[in-house]
Amino acid sequence: MSDHPKIPLAGVIGHPIAHSRSPALHGHWLKTYGIKGHYVPMDVAEEDLEAVLRALPRAGFVGCNITIPHKERALALADVISDRAALIGATNTLVFHPDGRIYADNTDGYGFIANLRETAPHWDAALAPAAVLGAGGAARAIIAALIETGCPEVRVANRTRARAEVLRAEFGARLVVYDWGQAANMMEGVATLVNTTSLGMVGKPDLRIPLDVLPDSAVVTDCVYTPLQTRLLLEAAERGCITVDGFGMLLHQAVPGFERWFGQRPEVTAELREKVLSV
Ligand SMILES: NC(=O)c1ccc[n+]([C@@H]2O[C@H](COP(=O)([O-])OP(=O)(O)OC[C@H]3O[C@@H](n4cnc5c(N)ncnc54)[C@H](OP(=O)(O)O)[C@@H]3O)[C@@H](O)[C@H]2O)c1
Numbered sequence: 001m002s003d004h005p006k007i008p009l010a011g012v013i014g015h016p017i018a019h020s021r022s023p024a025l026h027g028h029w030l031k032t033y034g035i036k037g038h039y040v041p042m043d044v045a046e047e048d049l050e051a052v053l054r055a056l057p058r059a060g061f062v063g064c065n066i067t068i069p070h071k072e073r074a075l076a077l078a079d080v081i082s083d084r085a086a087l088i089g090a091t092n093t094l095v096f097h098p099d100g101r102i103y104a105d106n107t108d109g110y111g112f113i114a115n116l117r118e119t120a121p122h123w124d125a126a127l128a129p130a131a132v133l134g135a136g137g138a139a140r141a142i143i144a145a146l147i148e149t150g151c152p153e154v155r156v157a158n159r160t161r162a163r164a165e166v167l168r169a170e171f172g173a174r175l176v177v178y179d180w181g182q183a184a185n186m187m188e189g190v191a192t193l194v195n196t197t198s199l200g201m202v203g204k205p206d207l208r209i210p211l212d213v214l215p216d217s218a219v220v221t222d223c224v225y226t227p228l229q230t231r232l233l234l235e236a237a238e239r240g241c242i243t244v245d246g247f248g249m250l251l252h253q254a255v256p257g258f259e260r261w262f263g264q265r266p267e268v269t270a271e272l273r274e275k276v277l278s279v
Pocket residue numbers: 108111133134135136137138139158159160163196197198199201222223224225246247249250251253
């Protein structure tokens with residue numbers, strides 16, 4: 001037996017990957033907790049994904065994050081899948097078992113809820129319906145989390161209505177689909193409003209939906225975090241709503257993976273946020 005214990009390795013696989021903040025995020029935690037491990041960015045083309053995933057456990061990797069465009073394909077390649085990841089249809093966190101089997105989970109919904117609970121402690125999804133703009137991967141994770149947290153009704157509007165109808169078929173009667181052109185109407189009486197579209201992101205058009213019927217008691221959040229203060233958040237704040245930016249979701253979704261790989265539950269702190277924002 002070797003006298004040298006293996007140094008645990010983890011990382012993030014995407015294509016491209018240079019923009020990812022995950023190495024800075026996990027690197028900060030490794031340093032903070034004095035863990036002898038490494039977290040690296042890996043740019044992997046679609047055709048190489050399977051071979052890379054099968055090889056990583058043999059190279060000392062304990063797991064990895066998966067990002068665009070591999071979230072669906074990596075789920076299909078996994079040997080064991082959490083119920084949550086199966087429902088969402090995508091994975092962002094893989095754990096490698098010692099025998100090489102790949103376990104796939106999805107922590108975006110956890111990150112979404114943890115971010116709201118931290119920043120708006122009085123927020124309660126169960127109080128009233130939620131309105132979700134968009135029906136892509138982020139929406140699926142958030143809708144699953146809202147339903148699991150007891151939200152009585154989730155209203156969804158998406159530019160491509162058919163995509164929202166697919167969610168209705170999968171998530172059931174608590175989901176109500178609105179036309180994209182009617183999105184302003186679905187905000188009546190909600191406790192939560194979420195933008196999961198890429199509108200509002202640097203380089204994309206702003207999200208322009210009137211907030212006239214949105215209650216000022218609603219908590220409003222945006223998955224987009226570049227810029228941190230999107231037009232939606234600025235307009236909601238003007239109405240007196242509590243607003244929560246999407247950067248905290250990114251930080252919180254990383255917690256379960258780090259804990260599984262390195263055996264330490266990490267904390268999301270103001271220092272961490274500043275550090276990762278400055279990258
Ligand atoms: N904060 C975080 O931790 C976090 C986590 C995950 C994702 N995100 C962000 O969330 C956003 C969505 O990510 P995703 O993975 O869900 O992407 P996705 O699966 O590609 O979905 C994109 C969504 O945006 C909508 N959309 C795109 N362009 C539009 C336009 N011009 N007008 C109206 N709707 C438009 C799409 O509608 P159609 O169906 O009609 O195309 C779809 O609903 C991205 O900005 C991503 O960076 C943030």
